[in-house]
Amino acid sequence: MKNIKYLGLALTISFLNFSCDEEFLNAPPQGEVSESAVWTDPGLAEAFVTDLYRGLGQGGFSEQALASLTDEAIFTHPGRNITTVTEARSNPQEPGWMDYTRNWPDLYSNLRATNIAIDNLTSPSFSNDGGIADRLLGEAHFMRAYFHHQLLRNFGGIPIANKTFTLEEETYELPRNSYEEVVDFIVADLDKAATLLAGKDLTRGRANEIAALALKSRVLIYAASDLHDMAAASSKSSVISAYQNKELIGYTSGSQTERYQQAAAAAKAVLDKTSGNMLDLSAPLPREEAIQTYMNNSLSRNGGENEMIFGRYFLAQKPETGGRHGLHNGPNGYNNWAGNTPVQLLIDDYQMMDGSDFDWADDEHASAPYEGREPRFYATFLYEGAPWKPRSSANQARDPLGQIQTGTYEVVNSEGQKVTHFGLDTRNSPIEDWNGSYTGYYIRKFIEPDPNFVDQNTWQEIPWPNIRFTEVVFNYAEANIALGNDEEARMWLNKIRFRAGLPALTASGEELMEALIDEKRKEMVNEEQRYYDARRWMIAPETLGRQPNGINIVGTLKSGKNVEIYSYNTENYDYSYEVIDIDPGKENRLWLDKMYFMPINFDEMQRNRELIQNPGYED
Numbered sequence: 001m002k003n004i005k006y007l008g009l010a011l012t013i014s015f016l017n018f019s020c021d022e023e024f025l026n027a028p029p030q031g032e033v034s035e036s037a038v039w040t041d042p043g044l045a046e047a048f049v050t051d052l053y054r055g056l057g058q059g060g061f062s063e064q065a066l067a068s069l070t071d072e073a074i075f076t077h078p079g080r081n082i083t084t085v086t087e088a089r090s091n092p093q094e095p096g097w098m099d100y101t102r103n104w105p106d107l108y109s110n111l112r113a114t115n116i117a118i119d120n121l122t123s124p125s126f127s128n129d130g131g132i133a134d135r136l137l138g139e140a141h142f143m144r145a146y147f148h149h150q151l152l153r154n155f156g157g158i159p160i161a162n163k164t165f166t167l168e169e170e171t172y173e174l175p176r177n178s179y180e181e182v183v184d185f186i187v188a189d190l191d192k193a194a195t196l197l198a199g200k201d202l203t204r205g206r207a208n209e210i211a212a213l214a215l216k217s218r219v220l221i222y223a224a225s226d227l228h229d230m231a232a233a234s235s236k237s238s239v240i241s242a243y244q245n246k247e248l249i250g251y252t253s254g255s256q257t258e259r260y261q262q263a264a265a266a267a268k269a270v271l272d273k274t275s276g277n278m279l280d281l282s283a284p285l286p287r288e289e290a291i292q293t294y295m296n297n298s299l300s301r302n303g304g305e306n307e308m309i310f311g312r313y314f315l316a317q318k319p320e321t322g323g324r325h326g327l328h329n330g331p332n333g334y335n336n337w338a339g340n341t342p343v344q345l346l347i348d349d350y351q352m353m354d355g356s357d358f359d360w361a362d363d364e365h366a367s368a369p370y371e372g373r374e375p376r377f378y379a380t381f382l383y384e385g386a387p388w389k390p391r392s393s394a395n396q397a398r399d400p401l402g403q404i405q406t407g408t409y410e411v412v413n414s415e416g417q418k419v420t421h422f423g424l425d426t427r428n429s430p431i432e433d434w435n436g437s438y439t440g441y442y443i444r445k446f447i448e449p450d451p452n453f454v455d456q457n458t459w460q461e462i463p464w465p466n467i468r469f470t471e472v473v474f475n476y477a478e479a480n481i482a483l484g485n486d487e488e489a490r491m492w493l494n495k496i497r498f499r500a501g502l503p504a505l506t507a508s509g510e511e512l513m514e515a516l517i518d519e520k521r522k523e524m525v526n527e528e529q530r531y532y533d534a535r536r537w538m539i540a541p542e543t544l545g546r547q548p549n550g551i552n553i554v555g556t557l558k559s560g561k562n563v564e565i566y567s568y569n570t571e572n573y574d575y576s577y578e579v580i581d582i583d584p585g586k587e588n589r590l591w592l593d594k595m596y597f598m599p600i601n602f603d604e605m606q607r608n609r610e611l612i613q614n615p616g617y618e619d
Contacts, residue, residue: 015499039120042132049117050145051137052176053205055110057101058322059312060528061446064097065329065340070530071341072585074548082437088543088592092602094618102154103311104604111161116146116555119164131200138196142207142215142468149219152182153532154598156249156614160185170369175610176492178247180211182252183223183533190216204313205463210274211310214467217267221475223535224259224482227596232256236538239593243615249597262497270309276469281498290527291374292500297470298379298445300463307470311463319459326447326455330606331382331404332435333424335392335456338525341437342381343548344579350377350522355503360579368570369577375501382442384553384575385568390453395431399424401567402451407553408442409566409573418557421566438582439550445526470496474520481513489516496523535596545591552578592616 330336424464594616
């Protein structure tokens with residue numbers, strides 16, 4: 001990009017009437033490279049394209065997670081504008097929390113950079129030896145498609161950014177393209193990217209052919225969904241039915257069935273080229289192996305690397321926010337911040353090992369809610385009594401076994417009296433009382449499990465899965481259910497369930513679709529899927545609109561038992577578990593149908609008078 005600093009310096013010199021040597025004035029600034037030089041050197045061109053990936057941010061590992069805008073989690077710390085969204089208070093003046101991976105101006109800034117790259121790489125000014133120019137052009141087309149897809153799934157149809165604007169433009173005010181036009185543009189970019197990247201062996205973290213095909217699968221399954229079929233969406237939402245510009249948020253004509261066929265074909269193209277991890281089973285994995293396999297997939301190691309199609313990678317030697325996931329979300333009793341904590345609604349959706357549903361009305365379930373659950377439960381959550389890492393040296397005496405403590409318990413003091421011990425990982429913790437979970441749970445998934453790894457002061461190297469293989473499996477199964485191909489859908493869903501140690505599904509029709517929704521909720525928890533899925537399936541009023549809840553746990557000493565230092569032990573304690581709603585003063589969730597899309601910010605509406613606001617935000 002042109003050096004604005006250099007231009008400002010030249011103007012300053014002119015205004016002060018300095019008389020300077022012409023050669024000095026034409027000298028380039030030290031430490032900076034001119035735009036023309038970038039596109040004549042393949043190394044500099046690659047550096048420019050590499051910089052496009054900065055638009056991915058920290059993936060989903062920023063301190064505030066999209067999970068806390070859903071029925072997966074709540075955010076512990078106030079004042080971050082998450083409740084502006086969850087309590088339906090979003091408006092064009094105050095949209096609520098939007099990090100720069102979803103924010104309108106940031107995404108358009110990124111799109112400008114992709115267009116500069118595409119303009120200069122389409123007819124490169126350097127040799128294409130080894131296909132480097134084709135590869136860089138393919139990556140630029142992929143990233144342009146990715147940024148458009150981020151805008152599309154948050155705002156609906158937007159002005160397509162297919163050129164680099166200059167100072168000579170007649171106008172910068174452009175109308176929104178229709179939803180269909182944006183989908184077609186993204187698909188065309190991804191098809192081109194896939195062609196240019198075919199056969200290229202790229203470093204992990206860079207776009208490749210499979211990533212382009214997988215993103216196409218996501219874009220097309222979204223496009224086929226009820227939210228974007230205006231006949232279906234209007235029948236389910238009066239806000240959408242009353243909207244006068246439906247073409248901006250979905251299809252006003254054409255066949256939803258044909259769109260599902262396109263989505264199925266796009267997903268199958270990926271399944272035919274790669275295989276993910278451990279999805280060739282004909283029976284459920286044993287419990288411990290299933291737990292470890294799910295952990296491997298989440299950590300992208302020991303075979304789990306095969307799940308990753310397109311990821312954001314981190315290096316401990318180059319500290320980034322994305323490497324602090326354990327600090328941001330780990331238990332306060334380990335001196336971490338408990339940022340995004342799971343809600344009971346999510347916990348209760350995990351089945352028992354035999355595939356039956358967990359039920360609080362079942363006395364056996366209610367008396368021991370963390371026993372006999374499906375393997376993914378244990379690989380995903382930290383709960384009362386869960387084994388975890390050693391405490392810090394200052395606190396190991398309080399908890400020699402390294403167990404999660406989220407309740408209150410009776411212990412016996414040195415004088416032989418029963419007193420209350422507040423769990424080390426609660427908001428009454430004697431270690432840190434201000435960073436405790438309100439829900440009684442912590443997330444384990446994506447946090448380094450090595451017992452020697454201290455989350456408080458170490459950066460982890462676990463990558464964020466922007467797209468992973470199992471998502472494409474879900475896309476394929478979903479499209480097949482919509483097309484009535486239940487047997488094909490069941491076969492692929494059961495591959496996922498067998499890997500998770502669960503028995504096969506036998507459901508059909510609507511019941512099978514409900515099973516897919518439940519399965520994807522658990523398999524892809526905290527992967528930024530639920531936020532968009534609940535909307536596009538139009539189940540958000542019944543799911544995202546629910547008041548979050550947690551658990552209250554009390555441990556009472558059994559008769560004759562004498563415990564001075566608490567540890568989870570059913571031989572010493574009787575435990576009671578009570579589901580509690582989160583105090584509405586902390587978070588009071590409400591779903592309104594305007595929340596199917598984010599509002600276009602007031603400043604953008606003022607800058608571009610051609611923009612039309614999204615439904616529910618017009619006034």
